[in-house]
Amino acid sequence: MKVKRYTCIVCGRVFPQGQGIVLKRAGIELVFHSKSCLTKFFKLFIERIDEGEFKKAAREAIKEFEELRKAKQAVKRI
16 A cells, blocks of 8 residues: 655655644645645735635634633633
């Protein structure tokens, strides 16, 4: 059986399927060999995204993570 190989879009490192981070959205595949490469890409990406779209998406994500944290805190209290 042949293992699929990916190439990191930030550093160019080649790695086998099952390792690294592969994100697919809107017909685009984003491939990163490490969280360091993902962080570099994400930092540049948010600097270039439209401010209005960024605000909306960031607020929604922040709200979702806050709700998840609150749910975990409620479960931990016994």
